[in-house]
Amino acid sequence: MIPEQHFSKDDIRTLPPYPGLALKAVSVVTNEAEMEAAYRQLSVCRVLGFDTESRPTFLKGEVSSGPHLIQLATAGHAYLFPVERLGDLARLRDILESPAIRKVGFELGSDVQRLKAKLGIECAGLVDIGRLFRQPGDRHTVGAVQAVARLFGQQFRKSKRQSTSNWASPVLSEAQRVYAGNDAYVALQVFHELERLGRADAGLGHAGSGNKKPG
Incomplete structure (x- = not known):
């Protein structure tokens, strides 16, 4: 049974930090050798944490040119793929388009749309974790922060x-790398806990269609 208690922002601030x-x-993949090494680790996984990051837009009517970063995480490591620095994305495409590997994350609608529009990648095997928490009549959106609290x-x-x-910067800061890696990693940890609770099969293949909030 998934805990249904909704935590307020003030409630969450009182909780101990998630490590x-x-x-x-967290590894940044920037060349062919690193891509092959990452592919060997990722392609044998049953489930991967998944997210993307895009440089924010600040002007009215400005269209995002993202995604600029794609993140995939295993149980102990996260791999960051800076799209602008990688020429050949064939290995990454193989993973994202494979229905045999589940890619799990939060609010994946805009991620999927941008990957298709910019790179022609048709993601498969997606699980939008927020849907797994939704109860009849539930008006709260469950993102990573709320899921970890619950x-x-x-x-x-x-x-x-x-x-x-x-996120389009040619060199990501240490803080950016930790932030981006954990976005994908936390999604995987939440999914595994939902599996333990017997709720991970619902929502397979549904990426959602709403716009994703920053981060």
């Missing part, structure tokens, strides 16, 4: 400064 991945467990009784800290930082 997440350290910087050393399932683990911990606070997953999301930095507004990092979420709105320049």
